[in-house]
Amino acid sequence: MSDHSHLTLLGEQTVRYPQTYCPTILESFNNKHLNNDYFVKFNCPEFTSLCPITGQPDFATIYISYVPNIKMVESKSLKLYLFSFRNHGDFHEDCINIIMKDLIALMDPKYIEVWGKFTPRGGISIDPxxxxxxxxxxxxxxAFTRLANHDCYPEKVDNR
Incomplete structure (x- = not known):
């Protein structure tokens, strides 16, 4: 049985949502399947951040997929971390790259991809x-191959 005593958020009955961007809230645990390469995927349909110029809210679904190495991200800490962007002002592209880099710093995964599908504002959507x-x-x-071939066949956009 693994020791998860270092996880401070999982099982905590009182949830304290961060009011500002907070990468230190992320927690990890050990991957029990080091000999397997496998994807872990998170779908986060309620992501919000603020436009750094207008202060208006931006809404997105964030998709995070990764192949774990030694560490894995704990999902409740990820949820609270993503919530910390609610009052954070950054462009869509910045948010996606910040999320990816924070998760790399936390886990050192074999592979990771982060895709943001933002709802349109002003008649245009941005999907970094x-x-x-x-x-x-x-x-x-x-990673290079997936990036080079990313979204070669975009989905029908009628679900936003």
């Missing part, structure tokens, strides 16, 4: 995608 493959591994090449 960022990915990373661990340098010196097959995942570095996979």
């Amino acid at each position: 995608y960022a990915n990373y493959g661990k340098a010196g591994t097959k995942w570095q090449e996979i």
Whole structure:
């Protein structure tokens, strides 16, 4: 049985939502399946941030997929971390890259991709995608291939 005593948020009955961007809220635990390469995917349909110029809210679904290495992100801490963007002013592209880099710093995954599908404002939607493959591994090449072929066949956009 694994020791998860270092996880401070999971099981906590009183949820304290951060009021400002807070990467330190992220928590990790050990991957029990080090010999398997597998994807973990999070769909976060209620992401919000603020436009850094107008202060107006931006809404998105954030998709996070990663192939764990030694550490994995704990989902409640991820939820609270994503909530911390609610009052944070940054462009869509910045939010996606910040999320990816914070998760890389936390977990050092073999591979990760973060895709934001923002609802339209002013008649246009912005859907930034960022990915990373661990340098010196097959995942570095996979990251380039996925980025080069990303969204070659975009979905029918009628669900926003």
